[in-house]
Amino acid sequence: MTRPETSPSVRLQLGVCDYPEHVPEDRWSAYAQQQRQLGLTYVRIAEFAWGRMEPRSGEYDWAWLDRAVEAYHAAGMRVVLCTPTATPPAWLVRFHPEILPYDAQGRVREFGSRRHYDFASPVYREHSRRITRVMAERYGQHPAVAGWQTDNEFGCHATSRSFGGASAAVFPGWLQQKYGTLEALNEAWGNVFWSMEYTGWDEIRPPHLTVTEPNPSHVLDYARFSSEMIRQFQAEQVAILRELSPGRFITHNFMIFESGFDHYEVARGLDFVTWDNYPTGMLEYFAPPGIREDVKTRYARTGHPDLIAFNHDLYRNLLEGRGALGREGADSPNGFWVMEQQCGQVNWAPYNPLPADGAVQLWTAQAWAHGADVVSYFRWRAATMAQEVMHSGLLRHDETPDRGFAEVQALDLGSFPVGNVPARVALVHDYESLWAYDAQPHNAAATYWQQTVTYYSALRSLGVDVDVISASADLTGYVLVVAPAITLVTAEMASRWTAAAQGGAFLVCGPRTAFRTPGGATWTDGQFGPLSTLVGARLLQYDSLRPGVTQDISGGHTAHTWAESYRLQGAQATHTYQGGPLTGQAAVIRHGNVTVIGASSESLIQDVLRGALQEAQVVTADLPEGVRLSRRAGHTLVQNWTAEPVPWQGRVLPPTSFEVMHDQ
Numbered sequence: 001m002t003r004p005e006t007s008p009s010v011r012l013q014l015g016v017c018d019y020p021e022h023v024p025e026d027r028w029s030a031y032a033q034q035q036r037q038l039g040l041t042y043v044r045i046a047e048f049a050w051g052r053m054e055p056r057s058g059e060y061d062w063a064w065l066d067r068a069v070e071a072y073h074a075a076g077m078r079v080v081l082c083t084p085t086a087t088p089p090a091w092l093v094r095f096h097p098e099i100l101p102y103d104a105q106g107r108v109r110e111f112g113s114r115r116h117y118d119f120a121s122p123v124y125r126e127h128s129r130r131i132t133r134v135m136a137e138r139y140g141q142h143p144a145v146a147g148w149q150t151d152n153e154f155g156c157h158a159t160s161r162s163f164g165g166a167s168a169a170v171f172p173g174w175l176q177q178k179y180g181t182l183e184a185l186n187e188a189w190g191n192v193f194w195s196m197e198y199t200g201w202d203e204i205r206p207p208h209l210t211v212t213e214p215n216p217s218h219v220l221d222y223a224r225f226s227s228e229m230i231r232q233f234q235a236e237q238v239a240i241l242r243e244l245s246p247g248r249f250i251t252h253n254f255m256i257f258e259s260g261f262d263h264y265e266v267a268r269g270l271d272f273v274t275w276d277n278y279p280t281g282m283l284e285y286f287a288p289p290g291i292r293e294d295v296k297t298r299y300a301r302t303g304h305p306d307l308i309a310f311n312h313d314l315y316r317n318l319l320e321g322r323g324a325l326g327r328e329g330a331d332s333p334n335g336f337w338v339m340e341q342q343c344g345q346v347n348w349a350p351y352n353p354l355p356a357d358g359a360v361q362l363w364t365a366q367a368w369a370h371g372a373d374v375v376s377y378f379r380w381r382a383a384t385m386a387q388e389v390m391h392s393g394l395l396r397h398d399e400t401p402d403r404g405f406a407e408v409q410a411l412d413l414g415s416f417p418v419g420n421v422p423a424r425v426a427l428v429h430d431y432e433s434l435w436a437y438d439a440q441p442h443n444a445a446a447t448y449w450q451q452t453v454t455y456y457s458a459l460r461s462l463g464v465d466v467d468v469i470s471a472s473a474d475l476t477g478y479v480l481v482v483a484p485a486i487t488l489v490t491a492e493m494a495s496r497w498t499a500a501a502q503g504g505a506f507l508v509c510g511p512r513t514a515f516r517t518p519g520g521a522t523w524t525d526g527q528f529g530p531l532s533t534l535v536g537a538r539l540l541q542y543d544s545l546r547p548g549v550t551q552d553i554s555g556g557h558t559a560h561t562w563a564e565s566y567r568l569q570g571a572q573a574t575h576t577y578q579g580g581p582l583t584g585q586a587a588v589i590r591h592g593n594v595t596v597i598g599a600s601s602e603s604l605i606q607d608v609l610r611g612a613l614q615e616a617q618v619v620t621a622d623l624p625e626g627v628r629l630s631r632r633a634g635h636t637l638v639q640n641w642t643a644e645p646v647p648w649q650g651r652v653l654p655p656t657s658f659e660v661m662h663d664q
């Protein structure tokens with residue numbers, strides 16, 4: 001079956017990740033033609049092919065890649081070419097072992113898989129620029145090349161931070177630039193505590209292998225430093241690609257719940273962003289704590305809808321205002337793709353089930369409804385060698401179509417028009433808060449992602465569309481702003497939140513909001529620091545609850561994990577604690593349009609958010625378990641993520657299914 005051509009800007013496009021270097025050359029044309037016949041538009045290649053592009057130092061072999069690109073071109077595929085810097089070849093490591101990264105135990109991470117480099121290494125940076133330049137010189141204007149992906153999944157396999165080598169050498173200079181003097185650094189970090197004051201820049205090491213926990217301010221600055229190294233590393237590649245490949249887009253494929261760097265900073269300068277969506281692996285491997293075992297079992301073959309949707313809503317909004325090509329060009333009118341979409345089973349989670357029948361279609365439809373302009377499957381043919389032989393592709397090892405292939409073939413792409421996601425609710429997300437929160441969670445079951453996703457999931461269970469936005473994003477147009485775990489609030493953020501609330505928006509904050517200063521200490525006048533006037537209260541107590549210990553709250557709710565209470569200074573308590581050490585103290589407070597929820601309790605969070613949405617005149621729906629609604633471009637996607645039929649609004653939604661409805 002060959003699908004009719006349609007304009008890329010009209011409906012969802014599909015793509016695939018392919019590895020011509022993994023198969024004999026006599027397969028290339030046939031694969032490309034088969035991809036086109038399946039209705040795929042884009043093919044992403046070469047992100048791990050450095051060893052074949054430059055088999056020996058300075059000796060390039062482009063002939064094979066020329067022919068591969070030609071094969072796709074001849075079949076009408078649009079090529080996304082990658083800089084291959086995720087895999088420095090063996091000879092480069094042999095000549096320059098100083099490019100290797102160090103783990104948190106201080107051991108060198110060796111050659112033999114991928115991502116074995118330190119972003120801060122000046123030597124590696126030079127090689128990264130060199131290989132980017134020669135690739136861009138050769139392919140930058142090739143008619144088949146639609147655009148570029150930089151590297152592959154920054155941060156994958158815990159590679160955002162290196163604890164030795166180049167990073168350790170560059171860190172003190174970065175600190176010197178930031179603080180000017182050691183006195184300023186010692187003051188900012190509070191190094192008087194435990195006699196941690198430094199007397200020379202060279203005394204400062206990465207925050208690892210300390211006898212007990214390192215200073216959280218040190219941890220926070222190391223996270224900022226490492227993030228900045230990634231930003232610089234990519235910016236160097238982007239500058240070269242811009243110069244030599246005009247008119248082509250530049251993107252990067254970000255990861256599921258990656259915490260190691262500030263994605264907003266790193267994404268700046270890209271045309272649009274992409275991310276890699278592995279729903280079943282995500283649930284098994286990346287799910288924040290708090291997702292219960294029975295929930296993992298229930299969604300084992302589809303992944304959890306809210307974990308996936310959260311990432312879509314994050315990446316759709318990563319480039320605020322969007323890059324120029326993203327806005328105007330056909331490749332991504334709405335600013336985001338899924339670059340790698342699971343299309344069978346993965347190989348890297350503790351358990352790797354076959355997806356449910358219909359799951360590949362459900363994932364594709366969900367990605368579309370959350371704003372993706374392109375969904376590109378990983379990978380074309382299952383690998384027949386090395387680390388990923390257990391991983392599915394659209395084709396099996398023996399080249400016969402696998403289950404995912406059939407599902408992709410049966411998709412009706414005409415039912416997926418591109419256009420805006422009409423979210424009126426914003427959920428604020430911030431990497432600095434994430435680092436500060438997770439440096440001292442104060443409860444083994446609490447993490448930044450867990451708290452954030454709990455609020456997100458509550459909103460999604462009420463049927464509303466959500467923009468996940470940065471702490472510096474413009475709040476104009478949102479009727480409800482939810483800040484689940486923004487523990488690090490600057491004066492600038494406080495003034496924008498205040499303006500939004502004064503302008504009529506409702507604001508709902510979670511526990512630990514504005515607990516930290518930007519340096520990682522606490523405010524000397526207590527929580528809520530610069531938000532105190534807006535919130536009309538001060539923090540009174542916080543209680544870290546071990547599993548099995550709970551705290552009752554009025555209204556029939558029960559807190560687990562965390563309960564904090566407030567001293568009222570203008571605000572009113574809408575819920576109070578009952579029993580236990582917090583008896584009678586405020587658990588939820590309201591001051592004008594602003595509500596703060598101090599306790600970890602799913603039912604409480606859902607109730608408060610339902611009330612706020614109704615006040616903000618956003619229509620809510622109490623959805624059955626596993627049913628989700630998403631809206632885009634005048635259409636509503638109804639999804640059933642469960643393995644059972646679910647009655648909904650007078651009809652029955654079949655298991656693992658979706659329906660696209662035209663809005664009236």
Ligand code: GAL
Nearest residue numbers: 152153156276278346347391
């Ligand atoms: C991704 C990665 C791919 C492949 C895939 C397997 O994280 O970018 O190269 O390894 O996982 O699921």
